[in-house]
Amino acid sequence: MLAFNCTxxxxxxxxxxxxxxxYTLIQQxxxxxxxxxxxxxDTLSGKNNFHWHWVLHCVSIKRKKYLLAMDYLSRYCLAFPAPKKGDDSAFLTSGAKISGACPRAG
Structure with missing residues (x-):
């Protein structure tokens, strides 16, 4: 499971x-x-279930929005163009790409 901790x-x-x-998809x-x-x-689901925690940040570079996703443990970072503001489904689709983009460091 991917867990995104947003700034x-x-x-x-x-x-x-x-x-x-x-309207937001995010829960505190x-x-x-x-x-x-x-x-x-780990306590709720047991040690056998894998949870991948990412820190998610949004930045503007040359007036374009980009999302930075950084793995909490390894600090591996991915940067990709942000979808339209509030477009949750496009982000979740790109989240599936994140899970296949890099090997699990640990």
Whole structure:
């Protein structure tokens, strides 16, 4: 399972406002750190299930948005053009590409 821990910039990128109502795919984590998230997922699902934690950030380079996804443990980083603001399905499709793009370091 891929777990994306978003920075504020990434969370803002995936949040859209329509008619005064905010819509987002992102849920706030009950923990304050990624290390606590990893420990909690290991406790809840057992050590046999694999959870791949990524830190997701959104940056602007020459007026274009890019998403940076960095593996929490190895610091392996992928950069790719961001989809349209609030387009969750395009991001999740690219997330499937992330899981096949690099071997698991550990």
């Amino acid at each position: 504020k910039a990434a969370a803002d990128f995936f949040t859209i406002v329509r008619k005064g109502q905010q 984590s009950p923990n304050n750190s990624i290390a606590e998230d990893i420990q909690q997922t």
